Amino acid sequence: MSKRDNLPAYHELMIPTLEALKSLGSSGTVSEINEKVSQIIEYTVKDDDLKEVNYRIGWARTYLKKFDLIDNSSRGVWALVNTDVDIQAIDKNQIVKTVRELTRLGKKTKQELPEDASETEESSHNWKEQLLKTILNISPDAFERLTQRLLRENGFTQVEVTGKSGDGGIDGKGIVKLNDFLSFHVIFQCKRYQNSISPNQIRDFRGAMQGRTDKGIFITTGTFTRDAVKEATRDGAPPIELIDGDLLCEKLKDSQLGVDTHLIEQVDIKTAWFDKL
Numbered sequence: 001m002s003k004r005d006n007l008p009a010y011h012e013l014m015i016p017t018l019e020a021l022k023s024l025g026s027s028g029t030v031s032e033i034n035e036k037v038s039q040i041i042e043y044t045v046k047d048d049d050l051k052e053v054n055y056r057i058g059w060a061r062t063y064l065k066k067f068d069l070i071d072n073s074s075r076g077v078w079a080l081v082n083t084d085v086d087i088q089a090i091d092k093n094q095i096v097k098t099v100r101e102l103t104r105l106g107k108k109t110k111q112e113l114p115e116d117a118s119e120t121e122e123s124s125h126n127w128k129e130q131l132l133k134t135i136l137n138i139s140p141d142a143f144e145r146l147t148q149r150l151l152r153e154n155g156f157t158q159v160e161v162t163g164k165s166g167d168g169g170i171d172g173k174g175i176v177k178l179n180d181f182l183s184f185h186v187i188f189q190c191k192r193y194q195n196s197i198s199p200n201q202i203r204d205f206r207g208a209m210q211g212r213t214d215k216g217i218f219i220t221t222g223t224f225t226r227d228a229v230k231e232a233t234r235d236g237a238p239p240i241e242l243i244d245g246d247l248l249c250e251k252l253k254d255s256q257l258g259v260d261t262h263l264i265e266q267v268d269i270k271t272a273w274f275d276k277l
Contacts (some may be wrong), residue, residue, distance in 0.1 A: 007049055008041065010059040014092045016040045017060045018080070021070065022087065027079035031229075033057065050196075050223055051246065066099045128249040131259065132221050135248075136192055144171055146257070147190045147219055150248075153255040156186070169205050173213075186215040193222035199231040202240060209238060219243040 020036035021028055028036070034054050061078060064070045069085065072078045135143060144161045151159050151174055159174035169189045177183040189205050191197065197220050209216045216238065218224075223244050224232070232240040243251065253259045 007053055008056065010056040010063070011092050011096055013037060013041075013057050013060040014064055014095060015087060015090060017057060017064060018069065018085070018087045018090065021078065021080050026083045027077055029077055030054075030058070033061075033078060035226075035229075050226075054246070063095055063099050066102070067095045069095075127259075128246060131249050131252065132245050134258075135221055136194065140192065143190060143192050147188065148172060149257060150251060150255060151188070151217075153257065154251070169201070170208050170212075176215075184215045185213040186217060187213055188217040188219060190219040191222070193220050196223045196225045197228050198225055199227040202228050202231040206238060206240060209240075214238045216240045217243065219248060221245045221248060 016037045017033060019040050020033050023040075024032055024036060034057055037057055038053075061070065061072075065072065068081055069090070070078055071081055135146070138146070148159050148161050156174040156176050159172060161172040162170060170187050171190050173185065173187045175183050176186055187209060191201075197218065202218065202224075205216060205218055218232070218240055220243070223246075224242050229242065231237075232242050249259075253261065
C-alpha cells in the first residue's frame with residue numbers, strides 16, 4: 001500500500017467540505033476550509049502529507065462547484081450557493097457520476113474532468129512542482145531578488161533586501177500603502193525549504209520584528225506545520241502573514257513572473273441560431 005492510499009480520497013472529502021463551509025458561516029477561504037475539514041473528519045494529517053490532503057480537498061471543491069453546490073469569487077473566497085442546503089441528503093457518489101456524465105456529454109466548464117480524478121489532480125499541480133524545483137535550484141541571492149520583485153508587483157514600495165547574518169532571520173523590508181492615508185512598514189523572511197516551517201521559526205521571526213514593525217511576512221517554498229500556522233495568528237501577538245510554496249506559485253503566476261499561461265480556445269456551435277434562419 002502506497003503512502004497515498006492511507007489518505008482520504010477526494011470524494012470522501014466532499015461532504016466534510018460542505019459541512020466546513022456551513023460551520024464557517026457559509027463562506028471561507030481555502031486555508032479556513034482546509035483546517036475545518038481536518039477537524040470535522042477528525043483526521044490528523046502529518047506535515048509531510050498536508051500538501052497532498054489539501055490538493056484532494058481542492059479537488060473535492062472542484063466537483064462541488066461543477067455540481068452547483070458551491071462557488072468562488074475572484075478573491076479566492078468559497079461559498080455555498082444555497083445556504084439552506086440539506087447536506088445530509090447529498091450523495092457524494094451521485095455528484096461524481098453526474099459531473100463525469102456532464103463532462104462526457106461535452107457540458108464542461110473551465111476544465112475537463114477525467115475518469116481518474118486522482119491522475120488529473122496530480123497533473124494539474126505538475127507546473128507548481130516544476131516551478132518550486134526551479135526556485136530551489138537558484139541561488140539564495142536570486143531567491144531574495146525574486147521575493148523583492150514579487151512584493152513590488154503586488155503594491156509594495158521601497159522594498160529592500162537586507163539579508164544580514166545574525167539579523168534574526170530578517171531578509172528585507174518594505175512599505176505597503178492601503179490607501180492615500182494609511183501605510184505600513186513590513187519586514188519579510190524568505191526560506192527556500194522543501195520541508196515544513198516550525199512554530200519556533202515563527203517565534204524567532206516575531207522576536208526579530210519587535211521594535212521595528214508590527215507587520216511581517218514569512219515566505220517559503222515549503223509548507224507550514226499546523227502549529228506554525230497557529231503561532232502566526234496567536235492571540236496577543238503581532239500576526240504574521242504566511243505564504244507557502246503553493247501560494248507562492250499562485251502569486252508568481254498571477255504576477256506573470258517566470259510563468260506564462262495559455263488560454264485554450266473553445267468553439268461552441270449554436271444550433272438554435274441556425275434553426276432560426
